[in-house]
Amino acid sequence: MKDARILLVDDDPEIRRLLSRRLRRMGYMVEEAGNGEEAVTLARKAVPDVVITDMAMPCLDGLGLLEKLRSLDPDLPVIVLTGYGSFDNAIAAMRKGVLFDYLHKPLEDLGLLEVAVSRALEVRILRARAREADQVTAIREMAVTASDKILNPLNIILLSLARLTGEGVTAETKAKAVAHVEAAVETITRVVRQMRTVARYTPREVLPGLREIDLDQATVDEKSDV
Numbered sequence: 001m002k003d004a005r006i007l008l009v010d011d012d013p014e015i016r017r018l019l020s021r022r023l024r025r026m027g028y029m030v031e032e033a034g035n036g037e038e039a040v041t042l043a044r045k046a047v048p049d050v051v052i053t054d055m056a057m058p059c060l061d062g063l064g065l066l067e068k069l070r071s072l073d074p075d076l077p078v079i080v081l082t083g084y085g086s087f088d089n090a091i092a093a094m095r096k097g098v099l100f101d102y103l104h105k106p107l108e109d110l111g112l113l114e115v116a117v118s119r120a121l122e123v124r125i126l127r128a129r130a131r132e133a134d135q136v137t138a139i140r141e142m143a144v145t146a147s148d149k150i151l152n153p154l155n156i157i158l159l160s161l162a163r164l165t166g167e168g169v170t171a172e173t174k175a176k177a178v179a180h181v182e183a184a185v186e187t188i189t190r191v192v193r194q195m196r197t198v199a200r201y202t203p204r205e206v207l208p209g210l211r212e213i214d215l216d217q218a219t220v221d222e223k224s225d226v
Contacts, residue, residue, distance in 0.1 A: 004121050005029045005046070009039040009053035009065065010081065019052065022110050023117070036060025040068050050120045051078045052113075054105075066099060075127045077120035079113075081105050142195070149191045153184035160184075 006028045010016050013034070020030040031048065033039035037059045039051070051069060055062035062080055069076055077100035100123065101116050160177040163169060169177075 003027070003029065004049040004124075005031065006117065007031050007033065007039060007042060007048040007051045007053075009033045009036065009051065009057070011035055011054065011057045015054075015081075019107075019110075019113065022113065026114060026117075028117070036062070036065035036068075039065055040072075043069060043072055047073050047076060049077075049124055050117055051076060052117070053078060053080055055080055055082045075124070075131070077101075077124055079103065079116050079120060081107060146191055146195055150188050153187040156184040157181050 035057045080102040160180040163177045
């Protein structure tokens, strides 16, 4: 995932310059922020794939930034650069589940940063795949439920039409058959409207890689597997 976006947050411009240069050499796209408030502004415009941040900063410290980032994206991995003075805060953040990893400052071995970022991106991908799998399962369950609710009234319509086209059908039988058809159509319409409502309120970004399903082709594939 070499085209990943990294948000680097530190109030020391020299540290930002050193780390951003190393990360860009690795093929990552790097955005820089001098404090937590700037980082939140950048993250709201476009959520990064990984955040690397200092703990002790003006305006908004590392802990405050972690909480705000978590509200934007609970699965966003954050790596903290911490000195011994803020080590306890980093441990507390890890226990809360808002921190992915931490590295000690001064960071003498930049290889540790490379490893931490690679691990964070791997976890990011795995979390996205797990979330996508959950969404696909939910969609399948909804499709099965909706199909049952639609097929049943369709069967009622077919039976009612058979009665209407039969010989010697009385006016009373026709009236009952028409009433059954109207009720079945009303049921199908309600189910379809419910499905449209669910689709309208499902965030599209949850499944960025999911293709639009070709229902006709899916039916052909299903028959060929039988």
